[in-house]
Amino acid sequence: MSNKVKCFNVVKMVTDEATSQFGPGWTECEDRVDILRQYCEYIDKVAEEANAEAFEVEVDDIEMTIDVKMECPDLVIENASHAFYDLAERALKLSFAVSKETGNLVVGFTFPSIWSRVG
Numbered sequence: 001m002s003n004k005v006k007c008f009n010v011v012k013m014v015t016d017e018a019t020s021q022f023g024p025g026w027t028e029c030e031d032r033v034d035i036l037r038q039y040c041e042y043i044d045k046v047a048e049e050a051n052a053e054a055f056e057v058e059v060d061d062i063e064m065t066i067d068v069k070m071e072c073p074d075l076v077i078e079n080a081s082h083a084f085y086d087l088a089e090r091a092l093k094l095s096f097a098v099s100k101e102t103g104n105l106v107v108g109f110t111f112p113s114i115w116s117r118v119g
Helices: 007-022 030-049 083-090
Strands: 026-028 055-059 066-072 093-098 105-111 115-117
Touching: 007 026, 007 030, 007 055, 007 066, 007 115, 026 030, 030 066, 030 083, 030 105, 083 105
Parallel strands: none
Antiparallel strands: 026 115, 055 066, 066 105, 093 105
């Protein structure tokens, strides 16, 4: 990505906001956050290779899963050792769409919750 936005920085802003909205009954599990950070490092690798232009991050309020989408104008996967495969295997869900604005591929990954109930 040309502006070098790091996936985890965007994810952390969104999950911090979600944590505050979930209230005192929920807390982030550090080991799950560390795993999510690793997923984001793989996303950064794929984003760099695919000239990704933006990250979009959302938290599902009901399932408490984390969705990360990126627009990839130049995604090329030449073999099974590509970082994309590692991401796809770890994601709960993988989605593909086409941006209505640019016509570029938008790849989405849904990752498990980082929160657990307190008490």
